[in-house]
Amino acid sequence: MRLFAQHGYAAVSMRQIAAGVGVQAGALYNYTPDKQGLLFGLMREHMDELLAARAERDVPADPLAQLEDFTRFHIAFHMERADEVFVSYMELRNLDAENFATIETLRRQYEDELEAILRRGVAAGVFSVPDSKIATLALIAMLTGVNTWYRTGGRLSVREVETIYWDMVRKAVAP
Amino acid sequence: MRLFAQHGYAAVSMRQIAAGVGVQAGALYNYTPDKQGLLFGLMREHMDELLAARAERDVPADPLAQLEDFTRFHIAFHMERADEVFVSYMELRNLDAENFATIETLRRQYEDELEAILRRGVAAGVFSVPDSKIATLALIAMLTGVNTWYRTGGRLSVREVETIYWDMVRKAVAP
DNA sequence: AATGTATCTGAACATCTGTTCAGATAAAAC
């Protein structure tokens, strides 16, 4: 996973992966049908864990608290899995049509959770967004952007970053 | 460029590139010292054009108008160069240290323009952001996210997308 | 028409690619 994140799926050979886990290349084929299966497995696992972790949280009552919860969850989860996030966002094009569709469905599920929050908030009059679908994608892009600059050990804690982004998210959807 | 965007730098061979321009692989070496030089050339050209296009615009007077101008410019420019943007954001890891630093410097220049706008706005009391550097990166990530979903010929025009995002940007940095 | 310059071809190079598989090795089940 670290190898894929650092060099890219296509640039990493089965022999490098095998060396990474201390084994010969041929042995990998006891665990994956082919190279793409390996990538797909990692991606699917990541998305499953994302949705599972999300489902475990108990949802607050009002949309504003739900949005804050989503924001903090998204940032915290993505920050502690920088490699997985990177690969899952970057290597989609290396999946064949079927595998791509599977991952895309999972991603859509996750996006739908945020969109549902926004819609409820708009209906309740506590949010105002020009277009709930676009707002969803815009906010997720903004939040996921943390991964491009955050490095553990920097001047800000995860909690502080959460708060900074929450401030902007809250205002962006304010009426 | 289209090939790099669709399949990724590492997944595209020199022979494929050559075929794309109707030539044999060897002929490419009259134009680039090696494969990475080709990627670097495309990236550098893209960043130069970005900064040049930005420099051509005459800047509005107040920070609010400047921010709107930046937002609309960024979206419009990035939407009409989907492939270049995609490659420039995705293939950074395939550059060696020196080339990477060059591109990174150009990107930083661009980000600094937005940050300067934000700082002026904060100083003038028309903006309020928790951290101007982070806000810069957050906004750029959000705006660049358009490239993940927008397809020409969809239900929204570029101008409409600009306006939708501008609404969210404006509110996100509001006092 | 003859020369010089720039570009392109097509083959060759050494090396790497994903994948397969017979046989070695180890662990588990009886």
Place this chain on the structure above:
DNA sequence: GTTTTATCTGAACAGATGTTCAGATACATT
């Protein structure tokens, strides 16, 4: 202690990779 099962090795495979280069081709200048 023997047999079954699972896992790993190491070599082999056919083909692709980036890059080089002598020679062909086309074009511009004299």
